Amino acid sequence: MAATAAGSYAAALADVAKSNNTLDSTSADVEKIEKLFADPQLYDFFSNPTIDAEKKRQLLDEIVKSSELQPHTANFLNILVDAKRIDLVKDIVKEFEMVYNKLTDTELAVVTSVVKLESQHLAQIAKQVQKLTGAKNVRIKTVLDPSLVAGFTVRFGISGSKLIDLSVKKQLDEIAAQLDLEAAVRAEKVEQFLDNEGLILDEESLEI
Incomplete structure (x- = not known):
């Protein structure tokens, strides 16, 4: 039910933005709203009935x-407060992104890295995603994640279903998996050798 309501509010905001030719600037407003309400204290304040x-x-x-x-964005937030639906703001942001992307043939790519990437690097990533998807536009959203160690990941597609992983974490995970596999193979070979040589005692042979 909440998702349906959020979608309706997002569609209404997009309709207003489209009618006054401010889709791009309204999208920028929504990004600001997303960052603002990412603050738990601010979100809790507004969602507290x-x-x-x-x-x-x-x-x-x-x-x-x-x-x-923009005035219409501010008015929209006031409507949410008056209707006691400001608690849906995070869901509305997500829904608006989907509506905006569909209206403008835009592919959203979430780039996660350890440190902030340079603008030229992000432009190269956007160009590559555009080639892969055929989208008219590509919008980059950046996220910092120290656990990647180095490198970056790019997630795009429907609900972020596609992933390009160029992180050191992935490489380390692959190395660890390979080492685990090699260790298991070695252990199996040792056990097989001991068994062939009759050096492995079963439980029955240990009984007196």
Whole structure:
């Protein structure tokens, strides 16, 4: 039910943006909103039903000014507060991304790396994803993940179903898997040798 509501709100925002020819700038607004509400304290404040709506609107006004959101985006957030559906904002962001990507023939590629990649590197990645998908546009979203050690991964496609993994973590995992396999093979060969030589005693032979 919540997903359906989020989709309806996202579609409504996209319709407004499309009608006033601000799809791209509205998408930029939505990215700002996503980053803002990634803060647990901010999200908890707005999603808390016991906090007065007026206090939420006051804080929202400050956010709109500091983030330089467009008037229709600000109005949209106020509607969510008044309708007590601001708790859906994270789902709405995801739904809007899908609507926007479909309307603009845009492929979303999530690039995960240990450190922030240079813009020219991201441009090269976008070009490669465009070749693979045939999409008219490619939008890059970056994520930092120290566990990769080095290198990067690129996830794209429907629900991120396709993955290009150029991380050192993957290489280390492959090496570890190979070592485990080799160790298992060696152990099996040793056991087979001992068995052939009659050096392995079964439980019955140990009975007195």
